[in-house]
Amino acid sequence: MTALLDVKSVSKEFSSGGILSREKVKAVVDVSFTLRDDTPEIFTIIGESGSGKTTLARMILGLEVPTNGDILFDNQGARERRGRAARLAFMKRVQPVFQNPFEAFNPLKQVDRYLVSTARALLGATTEDEIDKAMDDALQKVGLSLAEIKGRYAHELSGGQLQRVAIARALIPNPALLIADEPVSMVDASLRMSIVNLLRDLRDTYGVSVIYITHDLATAYYISDRLIIMQRGHVVEMGPARAVLEAPEHPYSQLLRASILSVDDAGMGNLKPADRTLAEAAWNDTGTGQLVERPDGRMVRRAIVSSPFTADA
Amino acid sequence: MIMTTMQTDDVLTVKGLKAYYKMGYFGIEREVRAVDDVTMSIRRNEIYGIAGESSSGKTSLIKTFAAAIRPPLQIVGGSMTYRFGDKIIDPYAATKAQVDAIRWKNMSYIMQGSMSVLNPVRKIRRAFRDFALRPMGLNERQFWLAVSQHLERLNLPERVLNSYPHELSGGMRQRVTIALATVCRPQFIIADEPTTALDVVVQKDVLAMIRDVQREIGSSVVFVTHDMSVHANIADRIGIVYAGRLVEEGPTRTLFTAPRHPYTAHLVASLPRIGDLSKKPSLDGRPPNLADPPKGCRFHPRCPMAVAKCATEVPPMETIGPDHRSACWRADEVRPLTTLGKPQEARV
Amino acid sequence: MFVIIRDLIRFNIEFAIGLILVGIVVFFACLSAFSPVDPSMIYVAPPDQPPSWDYWFGTNSRGQDMFWQLSFAFRNTLLFGLTVAVISRMISITIGLLSGYLGGPVDRVLMFFNDIFVALPIFPILVLFYFVMRNDLNTVNLAILMACLGWAYDARLIRSVALGLRYREFTRHAVFSGMSSPKIMFQEHLPYVMPIIFSTAMANMIWAIGLEVTLAVLGFTNINIPTVGTTLYWANNHSAMVVGVWWWLVIPVILIVMTFIGLFLLAVSLNEYIDPRSRLRRMGL
Known part of the structure; x- marks a missing residue:
């Protein structure tokens, strides 16, 4: 196996504020993952606003x-x-799909x-016929x-059609990887699934890998193979999508999972807030600990002090 | 005679309401039928969800409810009546003074962007004073007492009054605007996508807050969002708007488990759910252009069940079950496209 | 284009008036091509004749037929204004788009020079050039010189629009479609700054003509070339008002005021038009 995309301990800091009070904001902290070039997959990055998911996508796109670390694509860094x-x-x-x-599209x-x-x-097409055929x-x-x-x-086109045109455009050079940053958040509900299903078809039929960036756990569950969950720049949980979302282990992942508005409860008025202790645990421990491998192949961020025994508790 | 008792329970009654945008720039005259022949009523002490896609006319509809329409949007036909206690008022027939008198006192709004309500260079305290002091008709001391009691009920720290909007997080700002909209204990509240910009964790808390305060003061809330999963959890009844028309209306659970309009059935079926791996359907075509909507049923070009009649005749909104109305020629044949999972718990 | 102009005339009274005013002046300037007299000759007509059937605009104290004299003057002045506007637009578009799109160090360097040009006192510089160049300062040279001094403010305006466009998603989309920077700037972004270019072009013409008139009246240009400014210079030189040859001053002033008002109305109405029309078109109506 060779790596298609190798994200190696990548961090990104932005400095904000004026000349006198420079503050460093850590947008992404020590993120690593690898996409293989022989198995196309949908790799999802889940996070809320400020989680660093968009910064990570922008770094992959060059x-x-x-600030630290390296992102290798086909063994080549930026x-x-x-x-x-x-x-x-x-x-x-590598091609992007926009939000x-x-x-x-330029409206003019x-x-x-x-x-x-x-x-x-x-693609290097030169004649009119070649171009038309590629399109x-x-x-x-x-x-x-x-x-x-x-x-x-x-x-003249609907949001769904436009998004499909944008994806078609990205597919013209036969890319190995699409990076889709919230590709359905601005698409109407009745058209949304056509885009989500399309991403799935691209993987299954044309062998294109997709990095799908979203805050929506339900669509992530629906299409992704693997995912990472990010909290303020840190990866808190990472692994097979269904296993992680069905039974999240990190408190922050659990909090996200508990905050989903379930359609199954329609009309039941179930708005009981997620467990507060969970929420506080999640926010207080932001970024502490390190990723620990679990038996089912997922990685969960755990406190450094924990011994192997407590890690399994 | 059931009708009359129903009516006294309604806070807002809308009959055949039409509101169109009429525009003319340099010889191009356009009429956009944003609200077309809507008949509905909002009852006392309920949350009525209005669901619709972008440019389906849902925003125009609530602007019309709020008596906040401005040219080029104008009322073309129909009637709209509020009943606040024994006061009956049609904002479009009433004088400006009469309409101003019900604003905030009887009817208030929770906006999408909290920044548009809260002046960024003024403290929150000032916003409460500007919006609520006059409608409440209290003296300063009683007023601030009422405000702090209200904040306490909503679990908001009183110090937010002395903050500037930018010092608060997005979720906190949205909570403040909810407090601001409910401090006068209005009978009617319009909430326009109040949680769309919020993160999932905060969203649920804010929704719970809206629901709790609504139950506490027994007011009616018209809650607008495109997000069906929000409606599923907050609304008592839902009205589905498509291309300027109300196409289906019913109790939330009924709409999700037994929709009787193909559009609703599709919306419900296309929602992905954790634990459900079945392939979700998608609908082809595009939402119609309201300047030139299709003839007959406006959904027919995209409808998998369309028959010849749908293309020529507009289906009327007909009662098809308890509290359940649908505007579809084949409403009897519509079946849900998906079955929901077991609900986690019953209503508290 | 034809449809746009037809609609504008029909639905925008400001545009119609502006077009008529500018049209009259342009038509008048075009008549110079058929002039029976050479404008550089003096004492070819009886001097100081008031307007009459023989001499529509009268004659001046230098024995010139004012009708043909002013026709040349307006031709030169309008061409001058147009040249300044076109050249300065080209400079400000290039600088503005480059600075806005490329950003970073390019932006800082270009805007540094831009700010210097904004701050320069233009009038004394022009006077200085006159003393250095004297009669070499013909209309063309003066136009180029003024274009080089009159682009900076509008370049900043264009830059601010381009800066906003740079962060729009369609710009990034264009980049990932393999479009080169010049293509993005001049094909994707230029249409957005066109409204600004049209309306500032009119304003720039007004500025250029006004400055030329000022310089000429004071005698700081080549006074042998007939322009509106030099016409006024000679009128003043011969104390036209004092000796009662009022038409020598009043007629050119009326015409130049018509030109200014006409250009101003065109600039305003174009601006007003482009905005809602393009919005409507983008809304799909």
């Missing part, structure tokens, strides 16, 4: 430079990708211009066709 040619080669393999499909321009540009710059192939993968899209403006 939009931010890690520092080695200097110059336009290297960046284009990287974009050929707000209405924002991802036709949507297919992004597809044409991608086919030309990243049509990618659009077919997401259940659209070039005839439906050509010459259309963003406002």
Whole structure:
């Protein structure tokens, strides 16, 4: 096995405040994980606002430079990708899907211009026919066709359609990895599942790995293979998605799980707040301890003082 | 004669309400039918959830309820009547002074962005004074006593009064706006996506707070959000809005377990749930453009059950069960597309 | 484009008035192409004739037919204003978009120079150039010089728009579509600053013409080239008002006021129009 993406003890600090009171904000602290290149998977990063999940995604995309640690993609770090040619080669393999499909397309321009540009710059298509074929192939993968899209403006399509066009655009260079940052949070409820199902199909049919970033545990459970749960920059729990979400072990994961509004309880008025002691434990211990491996393959952050016995308690 | 007793129990009665945006810029005239022929009533002491997608007209609907519409949005037809105790008022027929007199005292709002209510350069104390002092009709001393009692009931520390909005977290700010909206103990509260911007953990607490304060003062809350899982847990009754029209209305549990409109059935079935790995359906097409909505039932182009009649005739909103109304020609044939899991516990 | 102008004339009275005013002046300036007289010649007509059927705008004390003289003057002045506006727009677009999109050190360096140009006292510099260049300071040279001095404020305006666009998702989307920086700046971002460019172009023309008139009236330009400014200079030189040749001053002033009001109305109405129209279009209405 070789690693497709190797995130090695990555941290990111931002300094904020004025000249006199510089404060360091730790957005991401010591995060490590690996995606294999032989098994496509949906890898989910779960976190609330301020958890550092978006910063992590931006670092993987090369939009931010890690303060510490390294992110290797195809065994190559961001520092080695200097110059336009290297960046284009990287974009050929890793593509983003954006949060707000209405924002991802210039409202003054036709949507297919992004597809044409991608086919030309990243796939190396030169003739009109090659470009059209590349666009049509990618659009077919997401259940659209070039005839439906050509010459259309963003406002003529629904959020769901636009998000599918955006995903088709990302698929044109046949990337190995898609990074989707909250790809459905701005899509209407009736169209949301079409995007989520599409991500699943991409993995199953076309072997594309997806890093799915979300705050929504239910969709994460629905599509992901593995996940990490982040709390203020730290990974608190990491492992197989279903096992972790069905029985979370870290107090913060348990808190998140307990805070989901269950549809099964519809009409029961069940708004009993999550256990406070749990919540306080989760917030007080932020970032302490280290990830400990559990028998079922997951990693859970545990206090350093704990002996192997208490770790299993 | 059941009708009359029902009516006295209603805080808001809306009949055939139509509110359209009428716009004209440089020769382009447009009419957007944001609220089209809505008939419904909000009862005393209930939380009525309004669910709908973006640009389904749900925001226009509550603006109309709040008597806060401005051109280009205007009332085109229908009636709207509030009943506060023995006071009956139609805000669109009443004078401005009469409408101002019910604002905040009888009717208040919890907004989406708490920052739009709270002035960022003024302390919270000032907001309470500006919004609530006059409607409550108390002297300063009694007023601040009432405010601090109210905050105590809501488990908010009294020191928030001396904070600036930016010193509070998002969840705390939203709690303050809820306290502000309920301090006069109004009979009618409009909550517009009050928890959409909040994180999941805080969201549940804020929802619980809204529900508790509503039960405590026995007011009616119109709760608007696109998030069906929020409705599932807070609303007593839900109205589903699609393309400017009310398409289904019923008790929450009924809508989730036995929806009678294909759109509702789809919305419920598409919600992913932990512990359920079945493939979730998705709906094709796009929500219609309200400037040029489809003829007949507005859902018919996307409806898996559509028949010829749906494309030509608008289905009326008909009662199909206790408290349950649906606007679908084939309402009798609609079956739930999913079965919910066992609820964890009954209502407290 | 044609439809836009037709709609504007039909639905925006300011635009219609502005267009008529500017149209009259432009038409008048275009007549210079058919002039039977050479504007540099003097004493070709009886001097000091009031407006009449033979001489519509009268003649001046230097024996020139004011109608044709002013036609040349307005041609030169309008061309001058247009040249300044076009060149300075090109500079401010380039600087503004580069600075806003690239950001970082590029932005800091460009804005450092930008701020210097904003702060420069333009009038004394122009006077200095006049003393150095004297009669080499013809209309073209003056236009280039003023364009080089008149871009800075608008560049900052364009930069602020570009800065906002840089963080929009569609910019990042364009980057990951393999578009190059120039393509993003001039194809994705330029349409957003076009409204600013149109309206500031009008304002810039007004500024340039006003400054040219001021310089010329004081004699700090080549006074042998007929412009609105030099016309006023000669009128003043011959004490036109004192000797009662009022038409020498009043007619050019009326025409230049028409030009200014016309340009101003065009700038305002275009601005007003572009905003709601584009909003409507984006709403899909």
